[in-house]
Each structure stands twice: as C-alpha cells, then as structure tokens.
Amino acid sequence: MRVGVIVQGLFEKSDSIGYDAVLQHKLLRQAHDCTLYAETSNPALHPDVTIKGMDDFHRDFSGLDLVIYHFCDGWAEMDAFVLKRPEKFIVRWHNNTPPWFYVFKQKRFAQRSLQGFEVIADFAAAQVRLLTNSRFTSEQFAVLGGDRNRAEVVYPGSRYLFSPPEKFQNAGDRRGDVINVLFVGRFVAHKGHRNLIHVCDFIARHSPYHVNLHIVGRRDTALDEYNSEIEALSAASAAEVHVYGEVSEAKLYELYDTADVFLFLSEHEGFGLPVFEAMSRNLPLVAWRTSALDDLLESHPLAFKAFDIAHFAAAVLALKKPEVRARTLAIQQGFGALYALDVVKRQLLGAVGTLANDQQGPGALPAATAPQAEATPPAEGANHAFVRNALEEERARLPAVKGANAFLHDFSGHYVSKYDLKVFRTFFDEQQRNDINSxxxxxxxxxxxxxxxxxxxxxxxxxxxxxxxxxxxxxxxxxxxxxxxxxxxxxxxxxxxxxxxxxxxxxxxxxxxxxxxxxxxxxxxxxxxxxxxxxxxxxxxxxxxxxxxxxxxxxxxxxxxxxxxxxxxxxxxRDAVTVSAEAFTAPGAIHLKGALEFPAKAHAKGTVLLSGASGPLGKGPHILDMVFRNIGYQRPCPVVLQVRAHNPGGGEGPLLQKMEGDITQLRKVPLDVPRPGTRVVMEVAMLGAFEGDMVFEGAQITSNPPATNPKAKGLRKLTRLFRKK
The missing domain is CATH 2.60.120.260 (Galactose-binding domain-like)
Structure with missing residues (x-):
C-alpha cells in the first residue's frame, strides 16, 4: 500500500507534532511504501529521512492509497483539501487546547483554538477517519459528533522511545533539606504553571525544606501577559523558582538526574508525553489526573483526580522517605510497558489496517494484518497501599489550605462541546459586528x-x-x-x-x-x-x-x-498593477523575502541589473514606480531604465519609455500604454557603479487618466450633437 504522511512544518527543534509525523513515517515504511511531505522543513533536524514538498504531494496524490494528515489548526488549504476527498485521508489529531484558556487576554489564540475545533467538527460530519493520541481525544471527537468506530488510538511518537534507559537514570534518593521539583512543558496557559508555584509555595511555608522549582519549556513571547503573571507569582513565592526556557539535551538530562520529583499539574493534555519521559528516567511522579491522564495514570498512587493543593504537597513530601520513593519507582516500572516503541508500532500498524479496511477500496488490508494493541495501566498491589498510607500520614501533618484551591483553574475531564463552539463563535462574531476592533x-x-x-x-x-x-x-x-x-x-x-x-x-x-x-x-x-x-x-x-x-x-x-x-x-x-521583486530576473542579487539586495560594487558599468514583465494593463496613461532604496546612504548610482511593450511573437516590442537618472529616483515615470491587455517589460542597466548596498522592493504601475476640463467636455458634446443634425 502506498501511504503518504503529511505535516505542515518540520522546522522546529521542540515540535512534538513534527516528531510524531517523522516516527510514523519510519514505522510505516517498515510495512508499506511510505513518503513524508511537509509544507516547510529543515532537513538538518531530520537527516535520516527524505522530506518532500507540497508540489511533490499534489503530483503524487493520485497514486497514493492513503494519506495520514497531521492536523494542527492553521492550515486552511489542507483542511479544505481533506474535506473534498475524505475517503483518501486519515487525520492524525493531537487534540487542541480549549479556547477558554486564552479568551481573557489572548483573543488570537482563542480564535485559532476555536477554528481548530470547528474543523474537527467538520471532519466528524464528513465521516473522516481519525488517529487519536489517547482515549480522551477519541471521546472528544465523539463529543463533536464523530463516530467512535472511525477513530483509533495511537500514542504519540517521542525521540525518547529510542533512547537507552540507562542514559537517563535518576541519581536516586537524596537526603537533606532541599527538594528539587521539575516540570517540563511549553510556557502556555493550560500547562498549570500557577498550580506548580502554589504547591511549591505551600510546601516551602509548611515544611522544613528549601524548595527549588525548575521549569523547562519554550516560551511564547506573544503570551506576554501570562508570562508577566507567572513572573509575579514566582517573585512572591516562598519557593525558589527557576525558569530556563528551551535547554540543550545535556542540560535537560542534568535536571532530570538531579530532581527529586516530577510535578505535573497541567489542566489539559491530549496525552501528556513529559509524564512518561520522566518515569522512563526513574524519576518519581506527582500529577493531577486531568483530561488524557485520568485514564493513563489511573493506577498511579500519587496521581489525583481531584484538584487539591495539600494532597499534591503531601505527595511531594512523602517522596522524601526512601521507602516511599523506592515503592513509587517500582510501581512506575509497570508504566514502561504502557508507553513503549513496540506498543506504538502495534497501535499504528493495527489502526492503519483497520481504517484502511473501512475504506473498502484499493489498498485495503486483510483484517488479519490489522491487530489492535490494548495498552492498560499496571494493576494495583501492596506497593500502592503502602504509598497511599504514607501519603495520608503526611497529609495529616499539613495545615488546612486557605484559599490556595480557590484561584482560577479548570477541572478534570472537561470536553469541548458543540454548544461551547457555538457560544465562542457567537461571541467573536458579535465583537466583529459591533466594530469593537478599531x-x-x-x-x-x-x-x-x-x-x-x-x-x-x-x-x-x-x-x-x-x-x-x-x-x-x-x-x-x-x-x-x-x-x-x-x-x-x-x-x-x-x-x-x-x-x-x-x-x-x-x-x-x-x-x-x-x-x-x-x-x-x-x-x-x-x-x-x-x-x-x-x-x-x-x-x-x-x-x-x-x-x-x-x-x-x-x-x-x-x-x-x-x-x-x-x-x-x-x-x-489606486488602480495599480504590482510586480513583486521575485518576478524580476536579477543576476548576482541576494534574494530576501519579498525583495532583492544588490551588494555594493557587485555590478560593472553597462551590465543589466534586473529585468521583468508586468501583468496586463489598461490602455492609456500610466505611472511607473520602480522602488529602489540606497540603504547604504552612499553616492547615488546612475542607471538607464527602458520600458517596452511585450511582444508575444518574440523579439523586442516598441519602446514606451527610456530615461536616465539616479536609481533611487525611478518614480512617477510616465507611460502611455497603446492597447488594452498590454504587458510591459522593464529593464534597468548600470551607467556607473554604486557604492552602497541597494535593495529593490518591486514595481507598481498605476493608471493615470488625464484631468478632465468641464468646458472642453461640454464643447465636444455640442459638436457631436450638431453632427447628428
């Protein structure tokens, strides 16, 4: 079977969606003829795979039996393409952050979130098949009207699935008066940074320990108000908060190796990859069992369904006891079988087989080749009872929480409904109708x-x-x-x-x-x-x-x-035709985005600097602006501009304009276009060297009808009248 895997971007270092697409391509390639496509890519980040572009995808599309599209809100062209041909696609959905996390201060993020959920609802209505990253995401698809039988769970890929565990072993028990708490995840509103700071502040104020909270994750500078809020909370906290942003792998390994506990209090997760990465490093976990983690961490004794600051704090403190730590790590060993490379591979191949069979067409697989992999959390035992008893003892020593649970946070298992989509869409549309936007x-x-x-x-x-x-x-x-x-x-x-x-x-x-x-x-x-x-x-x-x-x-x-x-x-x-810089031929120019840069002294006298043709123009007077900028502020550069009518039969067309002058003054050049639909060819040649760097931003040709004389107009009308007589 010929399979295509397509993703919008493969150019960021910390891109979980991109990495998942690459891993799926590698695994599918073991059983099928699989090709990876991306709109934008950086091959240096993925040197072991071949990445084709979108021109290749559209050229190959008719020959593909199945296409797995890694959906990420914001690629409207591909979404529309899928809806026109749903029978050929499986959409890989990693879940979306609900809009309510952003609606207060980041309207743009909330609108993008809403649009993402609306597209998933459109996919559901069109009976598009889905690969989801968890049961929670499959259920979210059903809430939006999707058929549960057309969604299969495949856990997300991670580079850590290929890493030898011994490379990341946590150093084990550390006695002393310090607790090092680690969190890894993007710096966005739903990741629960407020929750982390409140828990660590509570521990620092009600225990003998000095608490260091280490936060690792890429910051989005567009969320400046959220960033400022977290900075203010950190400054007021009794715990010491360290925010690192993105770090090297060596630094990340060091933080994993020196942490006492991984604290994960995110308010919405499609899967929760950092949780499994932390457990694979032999690091004890304390978590809020919300969204996808409710099901995945069901049997973890220090993962709580209810949001309770004191319980999270008691769990962190209990892990300072060597036996509690040892038994927690023993329990976590069982989670290694839940998220492992062989599990992800079986899920993917099985799901593709099942959903391809649903296609009932060329490329469908026999049912025997589509085994489904059931992955379940480890069963409870004596270690669970011991850890829970230690937790309750620690909880009994802590005072009651005063107001710490009252700050704004979501609750576990909150799905986005069609009603939510309608409410948010009405809100945003009403804003636009009322011209709130200046x-x-x-x-x-x-x-x-x-x-x-x-x-x-x-x-x-x-x-x-x-x-x-x-x-x-x-x-x-x-x-x-x-x-x-x-x-x-x-x-x-x-x-x-x-x-x-x-x-x-x-x-x-x-x-x-x-x-x-x-x-x-x-x-x-x-x-x-x-x-x-x-x-x-x-x-x-x-x-x-x-x-x-x-x-x-x-x-x-x-x-x-x-x-x-x-x-x-x-x-x-203005009635104008714009000719972009990219439309010109310019030997020796440096191609910038939307412009051409000419280095100083790079062109000799008499050489053609650039040439290009316009689109069709109307008949009559026009004004040409050639937009050059002498950005080095050096002595002006003399040039000659020639403008000819394009000759469809080949050879030079009639000369419409020729002028000499400073390259930065090729503005308001008059042209008389002889007939409707004429295209003009513009050529700029050097009459001398230029000393400063030059930038060409394109050309604009604007119609310039002659001013009308009312008296002359009336006289012409009378003349025509007498001629009729």
Whole structure:
C-alpha cells in the first residue's frame, strides 16, 4: 500500500507534532511504501529521512492509497483539501487546547483554538477517519459528533522511545533539606504553571525544606501577559523558582538526574508525553489526573483526580522517605510497558489496517494484518497501599489550605462541546459586528488613522515599557525584533508608519518590515533604514484576520532601539498593477523575502541589473514606480531604465519609455500604454557603479487618466450633437 504522511512544518527543534509525523513515517515504511511531505522543513533536524514538498504531494496524490494528515489548526488549504476527498485521508489529531484558556487576554489564540475545533467538527460530519493520541481525544471527537468506530488510538511518537534507559537514570534518593521539583512543558496557559508555584509555595511555608522549582519549556513571547503573571507569582513565592526556557539535551538530562520529583499539574493534555519521559528516567511522579491522564495514570498512587493543593504537597513530601520513593519507582516500572516503541508500532500498524479496511477500496488490508494493541495501566498491589498510607500520614501533618484551591483553574475531564463552539463563535462574531476592533472603524471611514500602541506588539528580546518597546543593543539581528498586533483588518488601501525614538549615536540599522495576514500570508515587504519607516503603502484585497506587522533587523543592533507606536491610516485607492521583486530576473542579487539586495560594487558599468514583465494593463496613461532604496546612504548610482511593450511573437516590442537618472529616483515615470491587455517589460542597466548596498522592493504601475476640463467636455458634446443634425 502506498501511504503518504503529511505535516505542515518540520522546522522546529521542540515540535512534538513534527516528531510524531517523522516516527510514523519510519514505522510505516517498515510495512508499506511510505513518503513524508511537509509544507516547510529543515532537513538538518531530520537527516535520516527524505522530506518532500507540497508540489511533490499534489503530483503524487493520485497514486497514493492513503494519506495520514497531521492536523494542527492553521492550515486552511489542507483542511479544505481533506474535506473534498475524505475517503483518501486519515487525520492524525493531537487534540487542541480549549479556547477558554486564552479568551481573557489572548483573543488570537482563542480564535485559532476555536477554528481548530470547528474543523474537527467538520471532519466528524464528513465521516473522516481519525488517529487519536489517547482515549480522551477519541471521546472528544465523539463529543463533536464523530463516530467512535472511525477513530483509533495511537500514542504519540517521542525521540525518547529510542533512547537507552540507562542514559537517563535518576541519581536516586537524596537526603537533606532541599527538594528539587521539575516540570517540563511549553510556557502556555493550560500547562498549570500557577498550580506548580502554589504547591511549591505551600510546601516551602509548611515544611522544613528549601524548595527549588525548575521549569523547562519554550516560551511564547506573544503570551506576554501570562508570562508577566507567572513572573509575579514566582517573585512572591516562598519557593525558589527557576525558569530556563528551551535547554540543550545535556542540560535537560542534568535536571532530570538531579530532581527529586516530577510535578505535573497541567489542566489539559491530549496525552501528556513529559509524564512518561520522566518515569522512563526513574524519576518519581506527582500529577493531577486531568483530561488524557485520568485514564493513563489511573493506577498511579500519587496521581489525583481531584484538584487539591495539600494532597499534591503531601505527595511531594512523602517522596522524601526512601521507602516511599523506592515503592513509587517500582510501581512506575509497570508504566514502561504502557508507553513503549513496540506498543506504538502495534497501535499504528493495527489502526492503519483497520481504517484502511473501512475504506473498502484499493489498498485495503486483510483484517488479519490489522491487530489492535490494548495498552492498560499496571494493576494495583501492596506497593500502592503502602504509598497511599504514607501519603495520608503526611497529609495529616499539613495545615488546612486557605484559599490556595480557590484561584482560577479548570477541572478534570472537561470536553469541548458543540454548544461551547457555538457560544465562542457567537461571541467573536458579535465583537466583529459591533466594530469593537478599531481597524474596522478605520477602513469604514469613521476615523482617518489609528495608533497601534506598543502594548499591542510582542518581542523576543527586550522589554515592554509603558510607552515603548525596548530592544537592547546586542539583541540578535536577522530575527524578528517585534511583531503584532494580530488584529482583524478590512479590505482597503492603507499607509503604515512605524515610529521610533531617535538614537543618540545615530547607528541606525536596516530593518525589513513584513506585512502578513491569515489568508493572504506575507503580502508586502519593505526595507528601510531607521528611523525612515513612514509611508509604507499597501492594499488588502479582502477582509482578513491576524493582521501582523513583523520587523526584523538586518544589521547588528549596536544601540538600544525604542519603538514607540505604529500609525495606520487610510489611503486613496489606486488602480495599480504590482510586480513583486521575485518576478524580476536579477543576476548576482541576494534574494530576501519579498525583495532583492544588490551588494555594493557587485555590478560593472553597462551590465543589466534586473529585468521583468508586468501583468496586463489598461490602455492609456500610466505611472511607473520602480522602488529602489540606497540603504547604504552612499553616492547615488546612475542607471538607464527602458520600458517596452511585450511582444508575444518574440523579439523586442516598441519602446514606451527610456530615461536616465539616479536609481533611487525611478518614480512617477510616465507611460502611455497603446492597447488594452498590454504587458510591459522593464529593464534597468548600470551607467556607473554604486557604492552602497541597494535593495529593490518591486514595481507598481498605476493608471493615470488625464484631468478632465468641464468646458472642453461640454464643447465636444455640442459638436457631436450638431453632427447628428
């Protein structure tokens, strides 16, 4: 059977969805002819597999018997493709974070979550087959209207399934007055960082131990309010909180090896991979048995269904006793058989066989080749009773919890229903109808301009001040220095100003400004040298969401950059044809995203710098703008511009315009287009060398009808009238 495995991205280091897709490809390749496809990939991260692109996928599609699509909300084109051909697809769903975790302060994240669940509901209605990562996720699919018989459980892949256990052995019992608590997981709202800090604070205040809480996981700088909340809780805690972000494997192994306990209090998990990774390292676990973990950790004596700060704290303290620790680790050995490579392989091959049989067409497998693997938690025994008794003794020594259980948190087993989807969709649609978004007011003419305050933007390196974003000297360049605001935007013509404070030393870097939205992707790119970042004109052809402004420094940042605000204003509509920089042939140019860069002194006198053709134009007067920027601020570069009508039969067409001048002044060049539908060919050649780097951002050709003289118009009308007489 020919199988395709497709995933949107394979370019991030800590990407559990991407790794799962790669592992499934490897396992399926042992039994089938399997090909891996990705829209975006970094082959260096997966050197042992061949990754094909989307052009290959569409070319190969008709010859594939089955396609496993790893769903992650945000790939609308592939979702629509699946719904048109559901009989050929199996969707791999890793579950989605419910929108209520983000709706208070991160509307964009909540909307993406909602859209993800809505697509799964559409898949359910279309009878699409699913591979889920747990029974909990299968049940969530059923709650959204899916057929339970069309969903099979396959646990997610992990690089640790291939790692020899002895490499990660925890150092064992550590006596003393310190408790090292470890948590590994993304820095997002549902992962329970508040819960971790409250438990560790409670232990530190009501026991003789010094508590270190070590938090490892990638931070999302767009969640700055959540990050600030966690920082404030950490500062006020009696425990010592260490936040590492992403770390190297060596550092992660060191933290696993020196921890006393792995504390996992996440509020929503499709599977809970870090729990099994911790147990595989011989590290005792204390957990909240919520969502998928309710079923997976059912027999673990220190995994609790009810949310109770004192019980979590008592479990951590009980593990300081050597015998409790030893018996807990003995129990956890049984969980190794629950999540292991052979289990995942049997589940995957069995599920693909079962769901392929459901297809009842070419490529279906005999039922005998589709065995199902039942994975269940280990049975309880004497060790469980001993650990639970020790837990109750420790709990009895602790005082009653005062208010620590009252802070905002979810409860175990909370599914997203169709009713929830309707409520959230109504809420977001009502916001849009009422023009809560000020950008809607701008496009509809209620205001002429709006300010986008710095608080609407996020940044990777630096800090938010009350009236500006501070990007410090030495921050990484060639990376986004700020981005946002992820707002809805209406169809129309706009101009954008980015306002920066003056720098004392005048060491201004070049920045690239990318404008993007959910449907259109990156639709405009500008290159400027600070502080000349005003008057960037663009057009949105249709209403869209997630409007984003991304600023990237192209040069080293030698002085602090202070970004004060963005100003967005309405612009007069223009009948224009835009020719992107990528559409031009430019020997020796460096291809940037949406622009071409020409290094200084790279082109000799007389050589053609670039050439390209426009789309069809209307008949009559037009204005041509060739957008070059002398970003080195050196002596101007003289060039000659020739514009000819395209000759469909080959050879040169008639010359429409020829002019010489500074390369940065090829603006408002008049053209007279001889007939409707004419395409024009633009060529720029060197008349001398340029000393500073040049950037070409593209060309725009705008219709320029002559001004009408009312008296002349009336005279022509009278003349026609007399001729008729």
């Amino acid at each position: 950008m809607g007011n701008l496009a509809q003419g209620r205001v002429n301009a709006i300010d986008l305050a710095p608080e609407a933007f996020s940044l990777h390196h630096g800090e938010k001040k009350p009236d500006h974003l501070l990007i410090p000297a030495g921050a990484p360049h060639r990376k986004h220095i700020f981005f946002g605001p992820y707002a809805d935007i209406k169809q129309g013509h706009y101009e954008l100003d980015l306002v920066f404070a003056a720098q004392e030393g005048g060491s201004y870097p070049r920045i690239r400004v990318e404008l993007a939205s959910r449907t259109h992707g990156v639709f405009a790119v500008f290159t400027r040298r600070l502080p000349h970042t005003r008057g960037m004109a663009f057009h949105i052809p249709a209403d869209d969401s997630d409007f984003e402004i991304r600023a990237t420094s192209l040069d080293p940042i030698r002085e602090d950059i202070l970004f004060q605000k963005a100003v967005l204003r309405r612009a007069a509509p």
